[in-house]
Amino acid sequence: MAVIDHDAELAKAGANVHGWIGALLFFVRRYPLGAIGAVIMALFVATALFADQITTFDPFTTNARVSLARPGGEHVLGADFMGRDVFARIVYGARISLAVGVGATALGCIIGVTIGLMSGFFGGWFDLLVQRLMDIMQSLPLLVMALVMAASLGPSLSNTIIAIAIPLVPNVARIIRSNTLSLREMPFVEAARAIGMSETRIAVVHVLPNTLAPLIVLATAQLGSAILVESALAFLGLGVPEPHPSWGRMLSESAAEYVRTAPWLVIFPGVAISAVVFGTNLFGDALRDLLDPRQRI
Amino acid sequence: MGAYIVRRLLLMLVTLIGMSILIFVMLRLVPGNITDIIFDSAGFVNPAQKKKIERQLGLDQPIAVQYVNWIGGLMRGDLGYAYVSEKPAIEEIVPRIPVTAKLAALALIFSTLFGVPLGVLSAVRQNTWLDYVLRVFSLSGLSLPAFWLGLLILMACVHWFGWIPIYRSTPESPWQELALLCIPAAAVGFRSSALVMRLTRSSMLEVLRQDYIRTARAKGASETAVNYDHALRNAVLPVVTIIGIEAAFLIGGLIVTETVFNIPGVARFLVEAIRWRDYPIVQNLVMFIAIIVVFVNFAIDMMYAVLDPRIKYEE
Amino acid sequence: MRSKLAFAVALSIAAPGLVATPVLAQKQGGTLRVYHRDNLPSGSIHEEATISTVQPFMGVFNNLVLFDQQKPLNTPETIMPDLADSWAWDATKTKLTFKLHPGVKWHDGKPFTAKDVQCTWNKLTGKDPDDFRKNPRAIWWQNLKEVTVDGDLEATFVLNRPQPSFLSMFASGYTPVYPCHVSTKDMRTNPIGTGPFKFVELKRGDSVKFVRNPDYWKKGKPYLDGIDWKVIENRSTRVLAFVAGEFDMTFGTDITIPLLKDINAQAPQAVCELAPSYVSINLIINPKAAPFNDPTIRKAMALALDRKTFIDILSNGKDDISGVMLPPPEGVWGMPPEMLAALPGYSTDIEKSRAEARKIMEGLGYSESKVLKVKVATRNISVYRDPAVILIDQLKKVYIDGELEVVDTSIWHAKVTRGDYSVGLNLTGVSVDDPDVNLYENYSCNSERNLTQYCNKDVDALIDKQSQETDFDKRKKIVWEIERKLAEDLARPIINYQRLATCWQPQVKGFVLHRNSIYNNWRYEDVWLDK
Numbered sequence A: 001m002a003v004i005d006h007d008a009e010l011a012k013a014g015a016n017v018h019g020w021i022g023a024l025l026f027f028v029r030r031y032p033l034g035a036i037g038a039v040i041m042a043l044f045v046a047t048a049l050f051a052d053q054i055t056t057f058d059p060f061t062t063n064a065r066v067s068l069a070r071p072g073g074e075h076v077l078g079a080d081f082m083g084r085d086v087f088a089r090i091v092y093g094a095r096i097s098l099a100v101g102v103g104a105t106a107l108g109c110i111i112g113v114t115i116g117l118m119s120g121f122f123g124g125w126f127d128l129l130v131q132r133l134m135d136i137m138q139s140l141p142l143l144v145m146a147l148v149m150a151a152s153l154g155p156s157l158s159n160t161i162i163a164i165a166i167p168l169v170p171n172v173a174r175i176i177r178s179n180t181l182s183l184r185e186m187p188f189v190e191a192a193r194a195i196g197m198s199e200t201r202i203a204v205v206h207v208l209p210n211t212l213a214p215l216i217v218l219a220t221a222q223l224g225s226a227i228l229v230e231s232a233l234a235f236l237g238l239g240v241p242e243p244h245p246s247w248g249r250m251l252s253e254s255a256a257e258y259v260r261t262a263p264w265l266v267i268f269p270g271v272a273i274s275a276v277v278f279g280t281n282l283f284g285d286a287l288r289d290l291l292d293p294r295q296r297i
Numbered sequence B: 001m002g003a004y005i006v007r008r009l010l011l012m013l014v015t016l017i018g019m020s021i022l023i024f025v026m027l028r029l030v031p032g033n034i035t036d037i038i039f040d041s042a043g044f045v046n047p048a049q050k051k052k053i054e055r056q057l058g059l060d061q062p063i064a065v066q067y068v069n070w071i072g073g074l075m076r077g078d079l080g081y082a083y084v085s086e087k088p089a090i091e092e093i094v095p096r097i098p099v100t101a102k103l104a105a106l107a108l109i110f111s112t113l114f115g116v117p118l119g120v121l122s123a124v125r126q127n128t129w130l131d132y133v134l135r136v137f138s139l140s141g142l143s144l145p146a147f148w149l150g151l152l153i154l155m156a157c158v159h160w161f162g163w164i165p166i167y168r169s170t171p172e173s174p175w176q177e178l179a180l181l182c183i184p185a186a187a188v189g190f191r192s193s194a195l196v197m198r199l200t201r202s203s204m205l206e207v208l209r210q211d212y213i214r215t216a217r218a219k220g221a222s223e224t225a226v227n228y229d230h231a232l233r234n235a236v237l238p239v240v241t242i243i244g245i246e247a248a249f250l251i252g253g254l255i256v257t258e259t260v261f262n263i264p265g266v267a268r269f270l271v272e273a274i275r276w277r278d279y280p281i282v283q284n285l286v287m288f289i290a291i292i293v294v295f296v297n298f299a300i301d302m303m304y305a306v307l308d309p310r311i312k313y314e315e
Numbered sequence C: 001m002r003s004k005l006a007f008a009v010a011l012s013i014a015a016p017g018l019v020a021t022p023v024l025a026q027k028q029g030g031t032l033r034v035y036h037r038d039n040l041p042s043g044s045i046h047e048e049a050t051i052s053t054v055q056p057f058m059g060v061f062n063n064l065v066l067f068d069q070q071k072p073l074n075t076p077e078t079i080m081p082d083l084a085d086s087w088a089w090d091a092t093k094t095k096l097t098f099k100l101h102p103g104v105k106w107h108d109g110k111p112f113t114a115k116d117v118q119c120t121w122n123k124l125t126g127k128d129p130d131d132f133r134k135n136p137r138a139i140w141w142q143n144l145k146e147v148t149v150d151g152d153l154e155a156t157f158v159l160n161r162p163q164p165s166f167l168s169m170f171a172s173g174y175t176p177v178y179p180c181h182v183s184t185k186d187m188r189t190n191p192i193g194t195g196p197f198k199f200v201e202l203k204r205g206d207s208v209k210f211v212r213n214p215d216y217w218k219k220g221k222p223y224l225d226g227i228d229w230k231v232i233e234n235r236s237t238r239v240l241a242f243v244a245g246e247f248d249m250t251f252g253t254d255i256t257i258p259l260l261k262d263i264n265a266q267a268p269q270a271v272c273e274l275a276p277s278y279v280s281i282n283l284i285i286n287p288k289a290a291p292f293n294d295p296t297i298r299k300a301m302a303l304a305l306d307r308k309t310f311i312d313i314l315s316n317g318k319d320d321i322s323g324v325m326l327p328p329p330e331g332v333w334g335m336p337p338e339m340l341a342a343l344p345g346y347s348t349d350i351e352k353s354r355a356e357a358r359k360i361m362e363g364l365g366y367s368e369s370k371v372l373k374v375k376v377a378t379r380n381i382s383v384y385r386d387p388a389v390i391l392i393d394q395l396k397k398v399y400i401d402g403e404l405e406v407v408d409t410s411i412w413h414a415k416v417t418r419g420d421y422s423v424g425l426n427l428t429g430v431s432v433d434d435p436d437v438n439l440y441e442n443y444s445c446n447s448e449r450n451l452t453q454y455c456n457k458d459v460d461a462l463i464d465k466q467s468q469e470t471d472f473d474k475r476k477k478i479v480w481e482i483e484r485k486l487a488e489d490l491a492r493p494i495i496n497y498q499r500l501a502t503c504w505q506p507q508v509k510g511f512v513l514h515r516n517s518i519y520n521n522w523r524y525e526d527v528w529l530d531k
Helices: A006-012 A020-032 A032-049 A085-121 A125-140 A142-153 A157-184 A187-192 A199-210 A210-237 A247-256 A264-291 B002-029 B033-039 B048-058 B063-075 B089-124 B130-142 B146-161 B174-208 B211-217 B221-259 B266-275 B279-305 C002-011 C050-061 C114-124 C167-170 C184-189 C235-243 C257-266 C295-306 C307-315 C336-340 C350-363 C382-398 C407-418 C434-443 C456-470 C472-489
Strands: C031-036 C066-067 C077-080 C083-087 C095-100 C142-150 C152-161 C197-203 C207-212 C226-232 C271-285 C374-377 C400-407 C423-429 C494-504
Touching: A020 A264, A020 B221, A032 A085, A032 A264, A032 B130, A085 A125, A085 A157, A085 A199, A085 A210, A085 A247, A085 A264, A085 B063, A125 A157, A125 B002, A142 A157, A142 B002, A142 B221, A142 B266, A142 B279, A157 A199, A157 A210, A157 B211, A187 A199, A199 A210, A210 A247, A210 B130, A210 B146, A210 B221, A247 A264, A247 C235, A247 C257, A247 C336, A264 C336, B002 B063, B002 B279, B033 C152, B033 C407, B048 C271, B048 C307, B063 B279, B089 B130, B089 B174, B089 B221, B089 B266, B089 B279, B130 B174, B146 B174, B146 B221, B146 C235, B174 B221, B211 C050, B211 C271, B211 C295, B221 B266, B266 B279, B266 C114, C031 C050, C031 C350, C050 C197, C050 C207, C050 C226, C077 C083, C077 C167, C095 C114, C114 C142, C114 C152, C167 C434, C184 C226, C197 C226, C235 C257, C257 C271, C257 C494, C295 C350, C295 C382, C307 C382, C374 C382, C374 C407, C400 C407, C400 C423, C434 C456, C434 C472, C456 C472
Parallel strands: C031 C226, C374 C400, C374 C423
Antiparallel strands: C066 C077, C083 C095, C095 C152, C142 C152, C197 C207, C207 C226, C271 C423, C271 C494
8 A cells, every 4th residue: 555645635636735724625525424524523522521511410410309300491301210410411421432432442543553563564473473363353243352351351431441442453453564564665664774773763753654544544433333332332231330421321221221211311322322423434434535545444 | 275275274273272262261350250140149158059069060170171171072062061051051052043043144135135236326326415315324324323223123113013023932934033033134234234335335436446447438338337237246346255244243233133122042142141151151152153253254265266366375 | 090009009008808809710721921031040949039030930839838829918827728738836836747738749740748848948958968059048947957757748847946937938939849859950950849830941041931730739720821931131122022912911020110100101901010029228338348347437327318319219209218127008017107217317307317427427537528438339230220329429418429339240249248348239138028037037147148247146136036926016026126226236227118010911810919028929820811
């Protein structure tokens, strides 16, 4: 794969690349769906950051009087069985989902990049060993792997992040490795070597930045799936535990008990999850078209 | 080619052995073991009786010995005894496979039937409103939590038809079974059809940009012939790949769907066995899944070698 | 509407027999379809302490005696003959002799004799080499010296000391008679009994099937051809299935108050009865973990409890605030409400109690700015977690900042038994409404199911004293004295007793729900389908 010159790519696509506003306008015009996705993601991040300002309700305070209150009135989206405000829990839940989505993706990417880079650059027995390890991890479907990990680590926010991050590693490592392998043979790397640059420095300074485009595309796609995996884990009784307002658990718990008596408990968190994942997918698609048109999924 | 196959088979063996060690160790990291579960339903723990059960099940032996015992048994085709039901593990696993296999097959048929034509359509009509609608539709398939979709379907069925499409242990006829499996299969298939559709679209687009398509067009071949004869045929390989990979990985989606629709298959059984710390069931089931995944991957690679003359396997 | 009636019945329950079915000609045939809420651990009732096993498997067996299946309250007066045609105490009140019904056969054709009775209790008291893998109710039989047999049809239980309510324990669904000739392992996987239904198969996580025992020794019974249990773990799914008519009956006590409203609206024909489950929600505090070894902190925590709020949230106010014994009107032994309110920590003036609690905490150096941080452990299931969240919310009012620690359900008991917790929230079920059962099981020093390992010799002495008392009113006074001591010691503060509903379709006849135990009315031999 060739090194991607972003400016050149943009220019080729007919963009006015002078300044970031121009780039932004180009993106919106060229990828309207992607722009919608970006707006959804921005809203999601803003909700997570400014949760305290958005709602005055505390997501943990129980209130007997409003148990299973209908949406409307004081509680805009109603209240759950324990009388906790659903809107507040969804708003604060954005933090949990952001933590799980970004946390798991970032952790998975950091480990994956490190392994992939080292594996591609140093080769030899290290590469062989790592590749076998990746083979092993990829011989189970992601959810099955996450399930076993989550069960063995026990329920907590950080353990859930780890349980989702680990199964993401092989994908990242594989892509980084194959990019690294082709980059290693590039003339500019040869040149760096010729002037006596250390291998580690070459890896970090020259190779790593050039793997960023596929990495970003992959990471965006993984963000959505990390959030979905958390909700599936929550549904299966693992995942982020109470009292954290995790969307996945809010949804699955109420789905198990109140799907008919209080359908809003099932609909709102479900909409929140779907919207955010949909947004990341839309944005990720556009990003892929822009940065890495050859990558398929 | 022959050497390549041998090498691949050896690597597969290494992978499977690695998987067996990984799952064996990870299971034993899960807090609590079967004796805790056995005592849980009695509402107390008696340490002496607990030790006795651990001894009977061989859980007091060093972990390496336990591993060798398991693998030794596996070689002889003996999967051991399930902890909870105290029956041979094989008797617990095998009867649950057919229903999962049927469900997976239906889901695959569903995803292919919808994914491929819609993907082609989306590519041919690239950047039209149809393309946008189809892409948004497929993306929504990837964005809905599977159990949520399943529950919405269940709610709708009971609300409108007063009937609930959950699985009964003995459907009266194959048709009834098919009818019951169709809905969960569609719920799972929705997600994989979205994947198939996206991939079909992007491979079609890639092929449509190739020189030989331009040549075909230049030679005056009709647009339909170009799209469906030349292009689709060449785009089919990656599509078959993704369908193959989906087939192996479907079990992830099936776990949730089998739970929602109460289907007594292997996927749900795996979750239950993990919850019950039923090591013999989990270990053997995980190995079963891993073997399927590894072999499907192998089959896909072999198919590539046969179908795509550009790929050469030389060392 | 019908369930409103059920509420009214539940609240104003007066005479047993109020909801007894009118005499109708029972119809033979049909298979009863019931859903099950979870995986059954095993089919061996003696080895389990959960309704998950008792409910489906009780029909496989017979007891020596049994609480009347047609009367809603379990009392010593409703104990009926089962395998024992009659029973009698000797003059010393330490020998209980059962005369057994002749001609009874096990499902495998072997004859039932007094030897089987002896065997069962030898296993329960650890005298049989093929003993139970676990024996959760060993404490029930601690007073049993030996069982002797006289011929095939007479068995005598010899006690160490008189125990008037000994017979009640025989009448529980937890006390079936097992065959001598079947190993305890086979009883778990393929149980053999003398009861109205034969076990067919248990498909784990899927279904349990029973068929009519054609040679049942009670002539003409049972009426059903069989009972099919289908396991559905997701509560929404199974309630939807019941509403859609897939099942004749819900799992016992599976219907919570919000779900009850839903069923009333969606399936108005269904009969739903709300009754106490005799399962308490209780607070467990580890007296060995600092700073909770200080009784004043434990007292402050008890004062912070607002039981009314708990029951308002958890059950729309339907649950019962209670002490250790199930409160009246269903409970035979519970304190009247005004006496209960006088117990330490039960005052209805919550603000005053909490002010007192804060004073205690301030005395120990805690304040708004310096809170006591503590982990509140509970099982990772919603019936445990929901009250734990409320508990944490209430403890905040007395400078205690609780953090919920959800424990995987598989290791919950192991963790509590190890004492690896400081504060926890627990659920405890009682199977027979009798002080001997409840108090010995949960509060006596040597009971394995005394989770907090609470041990007070004075209380033990009082428990023994009430156990030997034959006069009902005198015994009740002693029980109340024990209640007061347990409340003062904060042994295991009971927050409330739950009320849950069981529903069945109108075609199910001859079933009577017990109102002071959920473990004793699942023999199904009188149940029939009016189709």
